[in-house]
Amino acid sequence: MPMPLPHEHASLEDSTLIDVVRLIRSENVGPITFFQLIRRFGSAGKALDAIPDLARRGGRKKPITIFPASQAETEIEKTTLFGGRMVCFSDSDYPALLRQISDPPPVLAVTGKSELWANKPMVAIVGARNASANGCNFTKKIARELGEAGVIVVSGLARGIDTHAHHGAFLTGTAAVIAGGIDNVYPPENAELFDAMRKDGAILSEQPFGTLPHRQRFHGRNRIIAGMSRGTLVVEAAQRSGSLITARFALEQNREVFAVPGSPMDPRCHGTNKLIKDGATLTESVDDILETLRRIEPMQMKEPQGSLFSSQPPDEPEESVLQDAHAQLDEKLSATPTDIDTLVEQTGLPTSLILTILLEKELAGVIQRHAGGKVSVVYHKE
Secondary structure (H helix, E strand, C coil): CCCCCHHHCCCCCCCCHHHHHHHHHCCCCCHHHHHHHHHHHCCHHHHHHHHHHHHHHCCCCCCCCCCCHHHHHHHHHHHHHCCEEEEECCCCCCCCHHHHCCCCCCEEEEEECHHHHCCCCEEEEEECCCCCHHHHHHHHHHHHHHHHCCCEEEECCCCCHHHHHHHHHCCCCEEEECCCCCCCCCCHHHHHHHHHHHHHCEEEECCCCCCCCCHHHHHHHHHHHHHHCCEEEEECCCCCCHHHHHHHHHHHCCCEEEECCCCCCCHHHHHHHHHHHCCCEECCCHHHHHHHHHHHCCCCCCCCCCCCCCCCCCCCCCHHHHHHHHHHHHHHCCCCCEEHHHHHHHHCCCHHHHHHHHHHHHHCCCEEEEHHHEEEECCCCC
């Protein structure tokens, strides 16, 4: 049975924007941990006060770094001066479908028109950076036709397919999710498109203002692209590519995946052809997408299976119970990612107690989270 959505129990109404920014920017706090802390303590401010003790209980020896209020204020001010704003999870202009994924960004920096997605469906278009001329032309055409049908096109402002998706939907509405801060243009040749979208489209990021778009941040960017959208269209993708990662996120988030077939002689089409073999909707025209959207439009979007922070807040266990449970989990955890259900089955511990201990261990830097709700031990070099 699907667990409730995160926003049913995680309210940010009692938190200030400064505290929200401080909490998500603090050491070892990711989106899942952020919402677990909100659920447990009721506000970002109270969670910030509790973090040092939780990290100590999780096994941390040195003090954990809490993001300073002055730096949070500076980030908010720089975003505002740039012409953007910080949009919190609880704000009305936060992308509605993004709230339904298991690890939504608690806060987004947005520049441009955040009202774009207020009453319109969104579809993501992603694909190869070294796209073919035919692939680019098809992308621009289908993006334009989606826009004319009232769909907002989401992409990542990358070279190739992303760029042509934005250009095709520019007059009707397009949003770009980027891997750096909203002030960083990447790639540089898209500076003109970036500036135009700041005025007539929207650019958003979960990264702090001034952050450079390093490679490891694109993975998180891709989950947002898929999470905002009712479906993801892949146009040209090699077998190992970021576009297929975005498609995987879409599948994990119970969204639709569309793929454009291509020549088996072109490596750029191997990934899309495999998606079709695996069940993605073969897409030759905009009607293939619109027919699917019409079918799912009257239906409520399906819930993700198993959010780690969506159960009811646990009662505080006794110290002796915690110590014993820590020892049992230490025995079961390893460098290989393990899912929560397996830990529950093999330890016999209540799920709420396991989540409490994993929260402490993550704050301590002892474990890390992986896709699909899995966790693994972090082994630090001496």
